[in-house]
Amino acid sequence: MKIVFTASEAAPFIKTGGLGDVAEALPSALSSIKGNEVILFLPFYSKIKNNPNIPTEFIKSFSVDLSWRKQHVGLFKYKSRKKKLSVYFIDNEYYFKRDSEYGQGDDGERFAYYSKAVLESLVQIGITPDVIHCNDWQTALIPIFLHAFYQDELGTAKTVFTIHNIEYQGLCDPYFLGDTLGLGEEYRNKLTYGDCINFMKGAILESDAVTTVSKTYAGEIKYPYFAHGLSPVIEEHAFKLDGVVNGINPALNDPSSDSALTVNYSVKNFADGKRKNKIALQEALGLPVDPDVPMIGMVSRIVSHKGFELICDIARELLKENVQLVILGTGDRAFEDILKKIASSNKSKFSLNLCFDSKLASKIYASSDIYLMPSKSEPCGLSQLIAMRYGTVPVVNATGGLKDTVEPFDGKKNGTGFNFQSFNRDDLLDALHRCLDVYRNDKASWNIIVKNAMSYDSSWDKPAKEYMEIYNRLVD
Numbered sequence: 001m002k003i004v005f006t007a008s009e010a011a012p013f014i015k016t017g018g019l020g021d022v023a024e025a026l027p028s029a030l031s032s033i034k035g036n037e038v039i040l041f042l043p044f045y046s047k048i049k050n051n052p053n054i055p056t057e058f059i060k061s062f063s064v065d066l067s068w069r070k071q072h073v074g075l076f077k078y079k080s081r082k083k084k085l086s087v088y089f090i091d092n093e094y095y096f097k098r099d100s101e102y103g104q105g106d107d108g109e110r111f112a113y114y115s116k117a118v119l120e121s122l123v124q125i126g127i128t129p130d131v132i133h134c135n136d137w138q139t140a141l142i143p144i145f146l147h148a149f150y151q152d153e154l155g156t157a158k159t160v161f162t163i164h165n166i167e168y169q170g171l172c173d174p175y176f177l178g179d180t181l182g183l184g185e186e187y188r189n190k191l192t193y194g195d196c197i198n199f200m201k202g203a204i205l206e207s208d209a210v211t212t213v214s215k216t217y218a219g220e221i222k223y224p225y226f227a228h229g230l231s232p233v234i235e236e237h238a239f240k241l242d243g244v245v246n247g248i249n250p251a252l253n254d255p256s257s258d259s260a261l262t263v264n265y266s267v268k269n270f271a272d273g274k275r276k277n278k279i280a281l282q283e284a285l286g287l288p289v290d291p292d293v294p295m296i297g298m299v300s301r302i303v304s305h306k307g308f309e310l311i312c313d314i315a316r317e318l319l320k321e322n323v324q325l326v327i328l329g330t331g332d333r334a335f336e337d338i339l340k341k342i343a344s345s346n347k348s349k350f351s352l353n354l355c356f357d358s359k360l361a362s363k364i365y366a367s368s369d370i371y372l373m374p375s376k377s378e379p380c381g382l383s384q385l386i387a388m389r390y391g392t393v394p395v396v397n398a399t400g401g402l403k404d405t406v407e408p409f410d411g412k413k414n415g416t417g418f419n420f421q422s423f424n425r426d427d428l429l430d431a432l433h434r435c436l437d438v439y440r441n442d443k444a445s446w447n448i449i450v451k452n453a454m455s456y457d458s459s460w461d462k463p464a465k466e467y468m469e470i471y472n473r474l475v476d
Contacts, residue, residue, distance in 0.1 A: 170199025
């Protein structure tokens with residue numbers, strides 16, 4: 001099967017968030033399936049174009065129309081030995097020679113251009129894919145442009161649109177329909193929601209299949225609390241909605257080989273390995289060295305979405321107990337200031353690290369006993385999957401992908417963590433106390449939970465197979 005995967009970012013070329021991980025791992029997993037040929041398209045951002053470690057070759061140049069605009073397209077290809085996975089870059093310095101990838105005043109036009117340039121590139125290089133897989137609002141116009149302008153050349157291609165986070169939908173003024181997109185009035189209702197042109201709404205209507213990144217989140221976004229205004233649209237098109245839980249790259253998140261750790265370990269010797277890593281991290285962070293004290297870790301953006309209103313609410317009460325809390329991340333200044341005050345009066349129990357440091361992140365995952373992730377909503381979540389790989393027991397809000405990936409401990413032999421059902425301080429504290437009680441008083445059960453967590457299959461093999469089932473259903 002010929003699969004085109006298009007996104008606004010993909011590691012290792014460019015990454016600002018979880019989409020970058022997905023757009024690296026999923027195309028790679030799909031390309032390893034016999035009979036598949038996968039093409040990944042990305043914008044040729046300056047950070048990619050000027051990176052000497054990313055060798056490319058020029059393919060051809062042509063133009064693409066955006067209403068009355070005729071814009072240059074330079075098509076480049078990544079030089080790689082992989083035969084079943086090709087990476088193409090869309091070059092236009094007017095749109096992509098910027099200091100940052102997102103947050104520009106003309107983002108709507110930039111990614112409208114990118115979406116149309118992807119389709120024109122396929123025509124120019126003579127490839128008609130079986131499936132075009134689009135991701136988030138930046139590529140949401142591809143199904144619309146395909147139907148409006150490319151039926152003759154690419155009309156047999158099926159489209160899949162994946163919602164990674166429904167909060168960001170691609171909103172533009174009403175005039176954008178004709179002035180920039182060059183679409184007729186027959187498309188206004190398909191793209192208009194409220195008083196805006198809404199890219200994501202158009203993709204939901206025009207795609208052959210819609211997916212999101214966990215089964216629970218696929219159900220949640222039918223409701224107003226989670227859908228950021230789009231619940232009626234999701235509900236109407238629920239017949240083509242699936243949830244597929246993301247994976248992580250096991251090789252990049254492996255305590256047996258992670259060079260950032262003081263001591264490497266596996267499921268066979270995790271107790272000694274985690275103990276030694278905890279001692280080293282306590283020394284490095286200036287915390288009292290005590291391998292028996294339960295260490296609670298967080299590697300996160302410090303924002304409301306990640307549950308930090310609850311963290312700020314319970315931190316003082318939690319730190320009255322014999323625990324250590326280690327947080328790494330940056331985010332909302334108001335939350336940062338509250339946490340600074342709490343940390344300053346609890347220096348022997350709370351290490352607050354307002355930065356991002358990938359090596360320190362690995363150390364926290366490996367050294368902590370408990371990983372705290374009380375997200376208000378979480379489409380999938382990757383941190384809980386990484387934590388489990390490192391044998392750190394997650395305590396999570398039972399929402400989105402957290403509910404799908406963290407099985408509550410049943411008091412016997414099943415479970416990979418602990419959860420709470422309602423987003424409030426009391427339920428969070430109750431879940432933490434249940435977890436701490438097992439850690440302190442039932443080491444046999446604790447070791448079972450850790451082994452279960454470390455044995456959880458978080459690879460991309462299963463998600464890739466589930467996506468293939470969706471593709472085959474569409475093509476057949």
